[in-house]
Amino acid sequence: MSWDFTEDAAFMALCDAFKESGESSAIEFLANGEGAFHFQELTQNAAGEGIDLSDSTDLEEFQQEVIETLESMCS
Numbered sequence: 001m002s003w004d005f006t007e008d009a010a011f012m013a014l015c016d017a018f019k020e021s022g023e024s025s026a027i028e029f030l031a032n033g034e035g036a037f038h039f040q041e042l043t044q045n046a047a048g049e050g051i052d053l054s055d056s057t058d059l060e061e062f063q064q065e066v067i068e069t070l071e072s073m074c075s
Contacts, residue, residue, distance in 0.1 A: 014038035
């Protein structure tokens with residue numbers, strides 16, 4: 001992926017919310033309301049950057065990358 005989503009305002013908000021939530025699992029955080037909201041915003045921004053996430057496999061890969069990044073950068 002050519003887009004560095006860690007620089008996106010939606011990812012930064014997602015990271016901040018994850019830190020503030022006290023949740024230790026990024027997967028669990030993304031499954032709740034606030035995490036899901038920020039993730040949806042991030043996927044919309046990805047589309048605006050020309051990243052096609054319409055294929056479920058691509059979306060799953062993106063979500064996994066976001067989860068790994070959240071756990072490494074935002075814990």
